[in-house]
Amino acid sequence: MLEIKGLTKRFDKVVAVDRLDLRIEQGAVMGLVGSNGSGKSTLLRMLAGVFRGEEGEIFLDGMPLFDNPSAKGKCFFIPDFPFFYNNSTIENTAVLYRDLYPNWSDAAYQRYCTVFPINPKDRIINMSKGMQRQAALILALSTCPQYLFLDEIFDGLDPVVRHLLKRILIEHVAEHQMTVMIASHNLRELEDLCDRICLMHRGRVLMERDLDSLRLDYRKVQVAFREVPNVPNLFAGMPVVSVWRNGNVFNVTLRGDESSFMPALEALQPAYISAMPLTLEEIFISEMGAAGYDTNSIL
Amino acid sequence: MTPTVSFKDKLRHGFTVFKWELRNCTGSLIVFAILAGVATTIILTLALTIGITEAMDDSGSLDFEDVQNAVRIFQMVASYAVFYINAVFTIIYTIKIYSYLHDKRKADMYGALPISRRTFFVAKTVSAYLLSIVPTYFFLGIIAVISLAFGQPLVTEVTGIYVQLLLGAIASISFYALLAVCCGTTPNTVLSFIAVNLAYPVAALFIKGTIKAFFIGLPASRYNDSFVMKALNPLAAYTGGNVIYWILFTAACLALGIWLVKKRKAECAQTSFAYYLPVYIVKLLVAFIIGMFLGVLFASLNVFALPYIAFIFGFSLGSMPAYVIAHLIFYKEIRTLPKTLIAFGGMCVTVAALMGVCQFDVFGYSRYVPEDDEIASAGYIDLENCYQAGSESVYALADMAADDFEQPYQINKITAFHRSVVEVYYTKDSNRYANIWSSMLFSSVPMDWMNEGKIVSYQLKSGKKIMRYYDPSLNMYSVFTDEITRTMVPTSLVESNVYFANYSAFMQAPVGSVTDMSLRIDGSSRNLRIAESSAVSEAQAAADREVLLKAIREDHQAHPEAYRKDASGTMTIAFTRQPQRRGNSFLDALVASIPSYFGDNNDSCVIYPDDEHFQEALRQVGIFNSDGTYNENNRYAK
Numbered sequence: 001m002l003e004i005k006g007l008t009k010r011f012d013k014v015v016a017v018d019r020l021d022l023r024i025e026q027g028a029v030m031g032l033v034g035s036n037g038s039g040k041s042t043l044l045r046m047l048a049g050v051f052r053g054e055e056g057e058i059f060l061d062g063m064p065l066f067d068n069p070s071a072k073g074k075c076f077f078i079p080d081f082p083f084f085y086n087n088s089t090i091e092n093t094a095v096l097y098r099d100l101y102p103n104w105s106d107a108a109y110q111r112y113c114t115v116f117p118i119n120p121k122d123r124i125i126n127m128s129k130g131m132q133r134q135a136a137l138i139l140a141l142s143t144c145p146q147y148l149f150l151d152e153i154f155d156g157l158d159p160v161v162r163h164l165l166k167r168i169l170i171e172h173v174a175e176h177q178m179t180v181m182i183a184s185h186n187l188r189e190l191e192d193l194c195d196r197i198c199l200m201h202r203g204r205v206l207m208e209r210d211l212d213s214l215r216l217d218y219r220k221v222q223v224a225f226r227e228v229p230n231v232p233n234l235f236a237g238m239p240v241v242s243v244w245r246n247g248n249v250f251n252v253t254l255r256g257d258e259s260s261f262m263p264a265l266e267a268l269q270p271a272y273i274s275a276m277p278l279t280l281e282e283i284f285i286s287e288m289g290a291a292g293y294d295t296n297s298i299l
Numbered sequence: 300m301t302p303t304v305s306f307k308d309k310l311r312h313g314f315t316v317f318k319w320e321l322r323n324c325t326g327s328l329i330v331f332a333i334l335a336g337v338a339t340t341i342i343l344t345l346a347l348t349i350g351i352t353e354a355m356d357d358s359g360s361l362d363f364e365d366v367q368n369a370v371r372i373f374q375m376v377a378s379y380a381v382f383y384i385n386a387v388f389t390i391i392y393t394i395k396i397y398s399y400l401h402d403k404r405k406a407d408m409y410g411a412l413p414i415s416r417r418t419f420f421v422a423k424t425v426s427a428y429l430l431s432i433v434p435t436y437f438f439l440g441i442i443a444v445i446s447l448a449f450g451q452p453l454v455t456e457v458t459g460i461y462v463q464l465l466l467g468a469i470a471s472i473s474f475y476a477l478l479a480v481c482c483g484t485t486p487n488t489v490l491s492f493i494a495v496n497l498a499y500p501v502a503a504l505f506i507k508g509t510i511k512a513f514f515i516g517l518p519a520s521r522y523n524d525s526f527v528m529k530a531l532n533p534l535a536a537y538t539g540g541n542v543i544y545w546i547l548f549t550a551a552c553l554a555l556g557i558w559l560v561k562k563r564k565a566e567c568a569q570t571s572f573a574y575y576l577p578v579y580i581v582k583l584l585v586a587f588i589i590g591m592f593l594g595v596l597f598a599s600l601n602v603f604a605l606p607y608i609a610f611i612f613g614f615s616l617g618s619m620p621a622y623v624i625a626h627l628i629f630y631k632e633i634r635t636l637p638k639t640l641i642a643f644g645g646m647c648v649t650v651a652a653l654m655g656v657c658q659f660d661v662f663g664y665s666r667y668v669p670e671d672d673e674i675a676s677a678g679y680i681d682l683e684n685c686y687q688a689g690s691e692s693v694y695a696l697a698d699m700a701a702d703d704f705e706q707p708y709q710i711n712k713i714t715a716f717h718r719s720v721v722e723v724y725y726t727k728d729s730n731r732y733a734n735i736w737s738s739m740l741f742s743s744v745p746m747d748w749m750n751e752g753k754i755v756s757y758q759l760k761s762g763k764k765i766m767r768y769y770d771p772s773l774n775m776y777s778v779f780t781d782e783i784t785r786t787m788v789p790t791s792l793v794e795s796n797v798y799f800a801n802y803s804a805f806m807q808a809p810v811g812s813v814t815d816m817s818l819r820i821d822g823s824s825r826n827l828r829i830a831e832s833s834a835v836s837e838a839q840a841a842a843d844r845e846v847l848l849k850a851i852r853e854d855h856q857a858h859p860e861a862y863r864k865d866a867s868g869t870m871t872i873a874f875t876r877q878p879q880r881r882g883n884s885f886l887d888a889l890v891a892s893i894p895s896y897f898g899d900n901n902d903s904c905v906i907y908p909d910d911e912h913f914q915e916a917l918r919q920v921g922i923f924n925s926d927g928t929y930n931e932n933n934r935y936a937k
Contacts, residue, residue, distance in 0.1 A: 050410030050565050069304050073413035083404035099315035
């Protein structure tokens with residue numbers, strides 16, 4: 001289990017992570033989403049032991065994580081731009097990881113070298129961005145990590161490899177109870193993979209929830225009227241997050257169960273009414289807007 | 300609970316890092332091996348070709364000694380070639396190895412590895428040592444084997460390279476490692492390393508020059524060979540001296556680096572600095588030396604006719620722009636300059652205050668001559684007439700001389716000389732800033748000159764010891780040469796029996812160091828040389844010299860009143876001097892050790908007919924017959 005207690009990280013006067021508390025159970029796949037500069041990458045670097053917070057502590061299975069080889073041996077971090085030397089190949093880089101990571105598996109290494117369409121003898125530096133990430137993934141998965149921290153891992157991967165990656169990660173989670181934390185702006189991919197979502201803004205956790213329950217919590221309702229009722233606030237008393245009007249048609253985002261707002265909407269006698277769940281992206285925009293992120297002017 | 304990593308695991312991790320570094324530096328190692336191999340082969344080929352041509356005589360036979368000489372030249376040239384090639388590659392390996400601290404992406408990779416920061420840093424440092432030293436030792440070993448195969452053992456200079464290389468590599472790499480931990484970028488680390496290595500010795504020279512120029516009479520001012528001169532200049536460790544200091548320096552840099560590396564913020568990669576110590580050192584050193592240069596230049600040219608004001612003006616004019624430029628080079632912006640000006644201001648005030656102390660002789664050091672009635676005993680040494688010159692430092696001689704003379708008239712001669720020196724200094728040497736330039740580079744007379752330095756020292760009744768050293772051989776003291784050395788020197792003291800007993804080779808030289816001895820028997824009619832000849836072996840001659848020298852010492856002890864000092868005396872000895880001793884006082888070891896030189900390795904004295912021990916010794920070695928008459932057939936007369 002990964003436990004973050006009161007973690008704060010500052011870069012000069014900028015507070016990148018602000019008194020953050022988080023608890024991630026074994027076997028969870030957590031999507032870390034948030035605005036640019038919300039502290040996602042910084043948090044991952046602290047989880048990987050690269051940065052040390054000014055305040056607070058990270059515990060991994062009860063052990064402090066920073067500069068602790070035993071704890072770090074269970075983790076692997078793939079940053080947004082993984083580093084490789086000019087002469088690095090997957091094969092020769094594996095030599096370093098094989099000696100340092102206690103759970104390194106040659107069998108897993110052989111397997112992933114065949115699963116991902118990459119020659120382990122080729123120079124990594126000459127590969128495309130997506131292939132470099134695949135190279136990093138082969139090495140990461142070969143260390144059989146119990147905690148895998150991925151920063152913008154889908155960036156540059158083609159749809160087939162993205163699908164492959166998701167399948168492998170799900171297998172690992174199912175078989176080895178691996179905990180995965182993925183920071184990404186690609187919410188569509190996270191939706192497929194994650195069971196929990198952590199939404200960050202200005203270094204703080206706005207929301208950390210189970211993805212399914214999060215989805216159930218929001219509804220996008222399209223309401224059409226033959227003639228719009230002449231009342232000052234049409235949706236007053238309903239848990240409205242946002243409203244967008246196009247003539248006689250209203251697109252309303254509401255929080256909560258359908259049973260809590262449908263009777264009130266039907267009471268307005270619309271010509272047409274339809275409710276559907278929100279995508280993660282829509283939830284993100286709604287929540288960020290609620291948190292003061294000026295989504296209207298940006299969008 | 301944090302599980303501890305065993306030492307064995309740390310070693311294993313360290314070895315893994317070493318293998319990783321070895322692999323990453325393979326390209327550079329191959330280039331080094333090619334260059335060193337080719338250079339060695341070229342030098343061997345040329346040396347043997349030229350050597351064998353030289354060794355071949357007309358009959359076509361080979362003089363093997365000439366071939367050996369050629370191999371000796373190969374050994375030296377090839378060893379130095381490998382040594383210098385190594386220096387270049389050490390720079391490459393070292394910069395590469397520590398770049399992980401300065402590259403964001405490398406910091407991500409290495410920072411996430413399951414190895415502690417300290418273990419990783421130590422492993423990187425040991426890798427740098429080994430990559431620098433082992434390949435070079437390998438090639439030096441090959442050179443040694445080739446030389447030995449030709450029957451040429453290793454010459455001292457080449458064996459010294461092994462130590463120089465080891466010391467230089469560990470000191471320089473460790474210092475670079477410490478700077479790498481403190482700096483945020485590789486260019487800043489390299490700049491800091493170069494700047495400290497260059498600026499520190501120049502700053503030390505300015506300080507030395509100033510002390511020497513203003514504190515006239517200081518018997519302790521030379522630190523050319525001291526660690527003070529090279530303290531922050533680890534490239535100087537490649538010269539091989541100050542072994543203990545460089546080992547301590549290396550250990551200190553490593554310890555500090557290991558301590559700081561865990562605290563270092565990884566996000567400092569690609570920013571200016573993680574710790575601000577190096578940048579302050581560099582900026583202040585650069586500002587200091589440029590300021591001193593202009594300040595001393597203006598003052599020595601007597602700008603404004605007020606040397607001190609000229610110095611302050613020049614110092615400010617030089618140091619401020621230098622400080623700002625150094626800041627801009629490191630930070631690439633000027634926004635942060637104002638808050639670092641406090642340190643600069645502190646340095647300026649300190650320099651101005653200390654220069655004021657020098658200029659106005661605030662403590663009266665140069666002016667002070669004790670009153671005769673304060674003095675319990677005094678000493679005077681003319682280094683031209685001192686056996687110990689060349690083996691003892693000026694400070695050590697001054698220290699031992701303080702008890703020599705106790706009579707008031709003797710003390711008065713010494714204080715009179717001392718006063719005349721001080722007076723000349725204050726009346727004729729008006730602008731001492733000009734002396735700083737020569738004082739920076741020269742601390743004592745060159746080794747092949749005869750030392751004309753004069754030492755005065757006093758044991759005061761209060762228990763305090765006062766010591767001064769005046770050297771007329773140096774330009775800055777040229778005012779003394781004509782006016783003082785000919786008139787005021789207390790010559791009678793030098794010719795006294797006390798002086799003979801304390802500072803003559805006859806009384807002080809170890810008997811084994813006397814290599815030659817001449818005797819004039821019966822006036823000038825018979826000259827004998829107690830030395831090896833066709834009739835006498837060196838062992839016999841040495842034994843005879845020992846007998847005769849011991850005899851004259853016993854005679855002088857028996858008749859201390861006998862006047863023996865005479866340049867054309869009846870007995871002359873030649874001797875080898877003891878090597879210069881250093882560090883015989885804390886001051887010596889720290890900053891002082893002005894070596895005393897003496898070019899003349901012989902001494903003469905007068906022998907009297909009533910020197911009983913000597914007469915007996917002459918009989919013992921067979922120069923005199925048993926009845927005291929001269930033995931015409933003695934072994935040295937043949």
